[in-house]
Amino acid sequence: MYEDKIISGKEVSAYEKGLIADRVKALKEKGIQPKLSVIIVGEDPASQTYVKGKHKDCAECDILSDNIALPESTTQEELLAVIERLNKDETVHGILVQLPVPKHIDEYAVINAIAPEKDVDGFTALNVGNMNIGKDCFIPCTPQGCVNMLEYAGIDVEGKDVVVIGRSNIVGRPVATLLTQKSATVTICHSKTKNIAEKTRMADIVIIAIGKAGFLTGDMIKEGAVIIDVGINRNAEGKLCGDADFDSCIEKVSKITPVPGGVGLMTRVNLLKNTVKSAENVEK
Numbered sequence: 686m687y688e689d690k691i692i693s694g695k696e697v698s699a700y701e702k703g704l705i706a707d708r709v710k711a712l713k714e715k716g717i718q719p720k721l722s723v724i725i726v727g728e729d730p731a732s733q734t735y736v737k738g739k740h741k742d743c744a745e746c747d748i749l750s751d752n753i754a755l756p757e758s759t760t761q762e763e764l765l766a767v768i769e770r771l772n773k774d775e776t777v778h779g780i781l782v783q784l785p786v787p788k789h790i791d792e793y794a795v796i797n798a799i800a801p802e803k804d805v806d807g808f809t810a811l812n813v814g815n816m817n818i819g820k821d822c823f824i825p826c827t828p829q830g831c832v833n834m835l836e837y838a839g840i841d842v843e844g845k846d847v848v849v850i851g852r853s854n855i856v857g858r859p860v861a862t863l864l865t866q867k868s869a870t871v872t873i874c875h876s877k878t879k880n881i882a883e884k885t886r887m888a889d890i891v892i893i894a895i896g897k898a899g900f901l902t903g904d905m906i907k908e909g910a911v912i913i914d915v916g917i918n919r920n921a922e923g924k925l926c927g928d929a930d931f932d933s934c935i936e937k938v939s940k941i942t943p944v945p946g947g948v949g950l951m952t953r954v955n956l957l958k959n960t961v962k963s964a965e966n967v968e969k
């Protein structure tokens with residue numbers, strides 16, 4: 686009934702995967718096989734599921750991937766040595782360390798040990814800095830996914846009032862930067878923001894990434910608003926759900942991304958795109 690309001694991650698992801706496969710084919714014809722190396726430290730079940738998904742996605746698009754599973758007891762020095770080896774390995778185009786790393790390891794040091802030209806997550810200080818000044822770089826996969834969803838739905842953000850709820854380094858902050866660069870007027874809200882509803886009710890587009898199931902309700906948005914829901918939560922029944930309360934928002938929105946089947950799929954696609962971009966950079 687509301688199908689025309691849904692921006693389907695499945696649809697966008699299938700379209701994007703077709704384009705990626707074409708780029709991989711072109712690279713292979715030139716003798717370049719794109720490859721992603723994924724490092725996982727410890728046994729966190731959620732991280733293991735995410736990593737499995739990344740390998741499956743790579744296989745689907747003919748991107749090679751290898752899995753480097755290290756025990757929880759791995760020292761920071763050992764992990765840095767693995768990254769250094771991959772930095773030097775010319776057959777590896779993308780390096781990803783699945784986060785979080787165990788507490789005894791300094792996440793910042795690990796991320797910044799990755800060669801920026803292989804940092805397909807876009808988390809190194811150099812890529813973050815370049816993104817902020819609008820230079821070519823690896824853009825983090827989830828914020829880029831939000832932009833992709835808006836573009837695919839034909840929503841021009843120029844001059845639009847956007848409220849981003851959440852200011853994390855991996856989602857809220859970078860998505861606000863990307864949309865500002867596209868000439869949207871962006872307000873960032875966080876846990877200390879007073880009266881968020883007052884701000885969201887004025888917004889043409891609300892992007893929410895806070896990790897609180899059903900936080901954004903229909904009475905907090907204006908008629909015709911667009912919602913990009915980044916949150917991934919489990920509700921009381923154990924079902925996956927977003928940060929927006931889909932049922933109370935759907936009637937008012939002009940477009941909304943579902944959870945599951947929304948931004949998460951774009952995050953996965955953008956990792957593949959960044960890996961292919963890195964392989965293409967090799968021949969430049």
Ligand code: NAP
Pocket residue numbers: 827850851852853854855856857874875876877878881894895896897915916917918948949950952953
């Ligand atoms: P995070 O690092 O925990 O950051 C959460 C942000 O939300 C913080 O800025 C926090 O404010 C803000 N916040 C928390 N409670 C709030 C409230 N009641 N009102 C307003 N702001 C509030 O989380 P994250 O890594 O950005 O992830 C956010 C959500 O997105 C999670 O559900 C995560 O699973 C999901 N996610 C999805 C994808 C995907 O591919 N779809 C990718 C990454 C993350 P303060 O800064 O003031 O603490």
